[in-house]
Amino acid sequence: MKNYGKPANRIVYAKALSNDVKLFEIASPYIAQKALPGQFVVIRHREEGERIPLTIADLDRTKGTITIIFQEVGKTTKDLGTLKEGALLLDVLGPLGVPTEIERFGTVVCIGGGVGAAVIYPIAKALKSAGNRTIAIIGARTKELIILEDKFREITDELYLTTDDGSYGRKGFVSDELKRLIEQGCKIDRSWAIGPAVMMKAVANLTRPYGIRTIVSLNPIMIDGTGMCGGCRVQIGTETKFACVDGPEFDGHAVDFDLLMKRLSTYTREEKCALQSYEHERRLEPADKIKTSNSAL
Ligand SMILES: Cc1cc2nc3c(=O)[nH]c(=O)nc-3n(C[C@H](O)[C@H](O)[C@H](O)COP(=O)(O)OP(=O)(O)OC[C@H]3O[C@@H](n4cnc5c(N)ncnc54)[C@H](O)[C@@H]3O)c2cc1C
Ligand code: FES
Structure with missing residues (x-):
């Protein structure tokens, strides 16, 4: 990695994970010291820019950096995505939000849809470190949009991949894969579902009759x-x-x-x-x- 020095808010590493999903590692020593899984930052990258919330997908306390992963869906995220290594972000505010409750629950299932995989990654990692049997189900519309597969393999006991079009993993939705696991008798002590609202709703409707506590991360x-x-x-x-x-x-x-x-x-x-x-x-x-x-x- 190049050394740009470490003024806070500088992008020290930038990588495209797919055509429209970018990863930035940002020098942010204070946030890196305090942040916990489930928390987010609000970024305003330029003077006349909009403030947008993005999850802290990873951090390195020794280097004093946090990682954000974002999908370019509109004006602000597309403009943010034009920045390169070395660029300075105007404001990075955080860590914000209530951290995830991390305990040893037993068997946990972490379900990430689209860029929701980036949001659920630090949670799955912390749940695994806390001694849970950690199963992840990661899904996207198509193969190109599946992100962090290798990272999930490192920190989970089982990983299932789905794509809507069947181009990678099993064809179907993440909720179909969860249904299959439940019907096969997998005893789930707690689940997390993070992604588009429609996906989180489908997962919550699926787990409700089974009494599986299901935590979602809302994106209003x-x-x-x-x-x-x-x-x-x-x-x-x-x-x-x-x-x-x-x-x-x-x-x-x-x-x-x-x-x-x-x-x-x-x-x-x-x-x-x-x-x-x-x-x-x-x-x-x-x-x-x-x-x-x-x-x-
Ligand atoms: C707590 C939280 C964490 C998030 N973490 C991530 C993440 O890690 N990666 C990621 O790709 N996205 C994340 N998002 C969503 C991200 O904030 C929006 O995609 C982004 O704000 C869109 O801005 P835009 O101008 O590019 O798009 P726009 O064209 O303005 O909007 C596109 C979509 O994003 C939603 N949106 C627009 N402005 C905001 C805003 N200020 N706050 C929240 N949603 C907005 C809109 O409802 C619309 O559905 C998170 C949202 C929340 C609330
Ligand atoms: S973003 Fe203003 S009250 Fe939550």
Whole structure:
């Protein structure tokens, strides 16, 4: 790895995990000292940029770095993805959120859908270190989008892969694989499901009749990430909670997923417009003039 020195917020290592999934290792000594599995950071990578929450997918306390893995889904994540090793991020705030409850539960199943695999990786790693028999089910739409397979192999007792189109692993959804395990008599003491809301809902509906406690990590729109704006409110049973300070993990059997999905689509039109104008601007600019958040690059 190149040595760029260690001013906080510098990207010390960057790698594309697939066409639209990027990994950044960021110098962030204070966050690296404090962060625990299940926590996230809020990043604003440039002065006029939006604040976005991203999970701390890994960390190295000795080097003082944290790792984020993100999918380029809209304007901010696509712009972030243009940054290279050595670039400075303007703000990295964290660690935020309540850490995952890590104990020796027995047999645990960690289910990650799409980029949710990056979010569940540190949780699976910590559960394994705590002495659990750790099974992971990782799924994506297609082979290209399966990430961290080797890392999961290192830290799990069993790993199952699924793709929607059957291009890798078993054809189908992660919930189909979980159903197969349950029907084969696998006794599961606790499960985690992290990915698109529709996937977490399917897993929670599957495990409910079996009484398998299922923890999900919710991804509502967040702004401050510290409990002030109310943007991330979610309904858990009869209670309204703020995912940034009360979560992001909650009992999947109590989450109102329909409300979450409705709230996630509130700004679809604006998000689409922002992405279109961003891509239009990028097409107009010569490659060597495309702005990055770090003018020193
Ligand atoms: C606690 C938490 C942890 C997350 N961890 C990861 C991660 O590790 N990797 C990853 O790829 N993604 C993660 N996300 C989702 C990520 O924050 C969004 O994909 C990102 O904000 C999209 O921004 P955009 O401008 O590129 O896309 P947009 O076009 O603005 O939006 C695309 C989608 O992202 C959602 N979104 C937009 N803005 C926000 C926001 N400020 N907060 C949350 N969701 C938003 C929208 O509802 C929409 O569904 C996490 C979200 C939360 C709440
Ligand atoms: S992001 Fe503002 S209250 Fe949670």
